[in-house]
Structures are given as C-alpha cells and as structure tokens.
Amino acid sequence: MLHAYLNIFAIFALMFLGYWLSFKQWFSNRSADVFSKLVLNLALPFNMFLTITANFSKEEFLNLFSGMIIPILSMFMTFFLSQLYRKIWPTKEGRGGTFTTMFTCSNTIFIGLPINLAIFGEEAVPFVLLYYIVNTTIFWTIGVYEIAQDNPEIHQVKVSFHPLVVLKKVFSPALLGFLIGIGWMMASFPVPEFIATFGGYLADLTTPLSMFVIGIIVYFSGLKNLKINRDVIGVLLGRFFFSPLIVWLLGQFIHVPPLMLAVFIIQSSMPVQNSVTILTRAYHGDEEFAASSLGYSVLIYMLYIPILLKLIL
Structure with missing residues (x-):
C-alpha cells in the first residue's frame, strides 16, 4: 500500500512540476495542446500496442470483454442519477447539461491511465482502455449534446452528430493502437526489436506529458478564479461518491476479476x-x-485517492 501511495505522489509531483513550469513561463496554453497531441497521437497508441502484445495471450484477452457491461451500465445509471439530482436540486440556468456531463464522464486517460499504472502496473492498461472506450463514446455523443443544450440561443442552433465525426472521436489513435495490438497478438507475430525500442521510448512519455497537461490547465484556469458553489459540490459528489459507488454495487452482482473491478472503480x-x-x-x-x-x-482528488485505495484494496 505504501508503495502505491509513493507512486501516486510521484504522479502528482509531475502535475505540480507542470504547474510550476507554467508559472515560470516555460509552458503556455499552447504547450498543453502540443503535449495532448503527443500523448493521444503517439505515446498512448504505442503504449497500448506494446502492453497488449507483451502481457496477454489470446485466451486472457477474450475474457476481458465480458466485463465491459459494468462501465456501460454504471455510466448510464450515473447519467440518469444526475438528471434526478437536477430535479431535486435544480442547477443554475445555463449549466444543467454541463453539470450532467461532468457528473457522468471522467478523465480516463490524462489522469486515469497514469494513476492506474502507478497503483497496479501494466496489467491494468487493458481494463483502463475498456472503461475509456465506454466513457469516450458517451462523452462525445450524449455528453456533447448535453453541453450544447446550455447555449442560451440553443433554439437557433442545430446540434447534429455526423457519424464520421463521432467515429473519429471514438476510434482515436489510442484505440487504434489497442486494436492493432490485438490483431498482432492474435496472429502471434513477434514484435520487431526496433519497434519495441522506439515505441517504448514514446510510450514512456505518456505519464509525464499527461500530468504536465493537467498542471498547465490548472495553472491557466487560475486558482483564484475557482469558485465553489452548490452545483460544483454536486459535480464533486457525482465524480467521487455516486459514480464509484454504482460501479462497486454492480460488481457485487456481476462477477469480474478483482483487478478489473478495482480499475473500473x-x-x-x-x-x-x-x-x-x-x-x-x-x-x-x-x-x-x-x-x-x-x-x-x-x-x-489528491486527498481523495488515498482514502479510496484504503477502501478498495
């Protein structure tokens, strides 16, 4: 347990470093965009490919997808719970859809992947991606639609979702790296040494760049500009209480491996x-x-994650 805490501390130290370097004007808002593109388009796809080809057999992998029912059910249940929450405690006008999206969808890659790697190691990556697939699909369809409803001129705006746009968001380079890794693993092809070495260097960038992005975002959001109110508290309850509680409850009825359930929580x-x-x-x-x-x-989250680990591990 102490080892997991120290790993998590190292993760957040990277975030604070990103914050500090933003303060020192080493990084700008543009840096966050560049780092995000590097992670999503290069580092993460290689991370997914190498993890699948190195750590899984055909039989082990085919057993993974039976657990996808938990993130699917839990996210839809959390979505409907957010609607009920808004009926009991109405949100301020112009933020209801944004509230629902933040209540339901989580940061599964830029924080989720580094934290799970720090706690469980490479074995957690496929489970991380299973949740990521569901989370990303819901976010870029239902979530975006909900956010668009907050536009004060929504009656003049046509909100549409072209299938190709949605597919592009869901089938990201990270997911494509995952799918190529599956095909490679299923075909029992050896990974060439050059690809393993080159890809390994890029994959190692995933965690530091992801946490730099979060540090940069927090800095340029401005700590003094953060305002707490009833709606923000509602979002925090959704993220840190209701959402993991629903996953845990589903895990009591739907049997999945303990590591998979822990990663989903x-x-x-x-x-x-x-x-x-x-x-x-x-x-x-x-x-x-x-x-x-x-x-x-x-x-x-920095104060919350040790408490959550104490409860589930």
Missing part, C-alpha cells in the same frame, strides 16, 4: 474530463462553472 472516480471546458466555451455555456469543477476535482 478508480476510473469511475476520476476528476472531470478536461475537454469539458473547451466544449463549454465553444457552445457558450457557463465556462467559469466548468473550469471551477475541473480545478476543484483535480485538487481534491
């Missing part, structure tokens, strides 16, 4: 998706509310 309890603030700005929603929810969820 941790993935479900991650901070707010960092894309929410960008989308809220694009759809003219309550950007301050989104930024405050993201900032507080990241900062509180």
Whole structure:
C-alpha cells in the first residue's frame, strides 16, 4: 500500500512540476495542446500496442470483454442519477447539461491511465482502455449534446452528430493502437526489436506529458478564479461518491476479476474530463462553472485517492 501511495505522489509531483513550469513561463496554453497531441497521437497508441502484445495471450484477452457491461451500465445509471439530482436540486440556468456531463464522464486517460499504472502496473492498461472506450463514446455523443443544450440561443442552433465525426472521436489513435495490438497478438507475430525500442521510448512519455497537461490547465484556469458553489459540490459528489459507488454495487452482482473491478472503480472516480471546458466555451455555456469543477476535482482528488485505495484494496 505504501508503495502505491509513493507512486501516486510521484504522479502528482509531475502535475505540480507542470504547474510550476507554467508559472515560470516555460509552458503556455499552447504547450498543453502540443503535449495532448503527443500523448493521444503517439505515446498512448504505442503504449497500448506494446502492453497488449507483451502481457496477454489470446485466451486472457477474450475474457476481458465480458466485463465491459459494468462501465456501460454504471455510466448510464450515473447519467440518469444526475438528471434526478437536477430535479431535486435544480442547477443554475445555463449549466444543467454541463453539470450532467461532468457528473457522468471522467478523465480516463490524462489522469486515469497514469494513476492506474502507478497503483497496479501494466496489467491494468487493458481494463483502463475498456472503461475509456465506454466513457469516450458517451462523452462525445450524449455528453456533447448535453453541453450544447446550455447555449442560451440553443433554439437557433442545430446540434447534429455526423457519424464520421463521432467515429473519429471514438476510434482515436489510442484505440487504434489497442486494436492493432490485438490483431498482432492474435496472429502471434513477434514484435520487431526496433519497434519495441522506439515505441517504448514514446510510450514512456505518456505519464509525464499527461500530468504536465493537467498542471498547465490548472495553472491557466487560475486558482483564484475557482469558485465553489452548490452545483460544483454536486459535480464533486457525482465524480467521487455516486459514480464509484454504482460501479462497486454492480460488481457485487456481476462477477469480474478483482483487478478489473478495482480499475473500473478508480476510473469511475476520476476528476472531470478536461475537454469539458473547451466544449463549454465553444457552445457558450457557463465556462467559469466548468473550469471551477475541473480545478476543484483535480485538487481534491489528491486527498481523495488515498482514502479510496484504503477502501478498495
């Protein structure tokens, strides 16, 4: 347990380093965009490919997908719970859809992957990706639609989802790396030494760059600009209490390996998706509310994760 805590501390030390280097003007908002592209388009795809080909057999992999029912059910249950929450404690006008999306969807890659790697090691990566597939699909379909509803001129705006756009968001380079790894592993091809070495160097960038991105976002959001209110508290309850509780309850009825369930619980309890603030700005929603929810969820998570680990490990 102490080893896991020390690994998590190292992860957040990288985030603080990203924050500090932003303060020192080494990094800008543009740096976060560049690092995000490096992670999503290069480092993460190689990470997925090498993890699958190195750590799984055909039989082990085919047993993975039976557990996907838990993230599917849990996220839809969390979504409907957020709707019920809004009926009991109505949100301020212009932020209801953003509230629902942040309540339901979590930051499964930029924080979720490094944290799970720090706690469980490479064996957790396929389970991380299973949750990521469901989370990303819901976020870029239902979640974006909900955020768009906060636009004060929504009656003049046609919100549509072209299938190719949705597929591009869901079938990201990370997922394609995962799928190529599956095909490679199923065919029992050896991974060439050059690809293993070159890809390994890129894969090692995943954690530091991901945490730099979060540190940069927190810095440029401005700690003094973060405002706590009833709606932000509601988002934090969704992220840190209701979402992991629903996953844990489903795990009592749907049998999955203990490691898979533990990863799903941790993935479900991650901070707010960092894309929410960008989308809220694009759809003219309550950007301050989104930024405050993201900032507080990241900062509180540092105190929350040791408590969660104590409960589930």
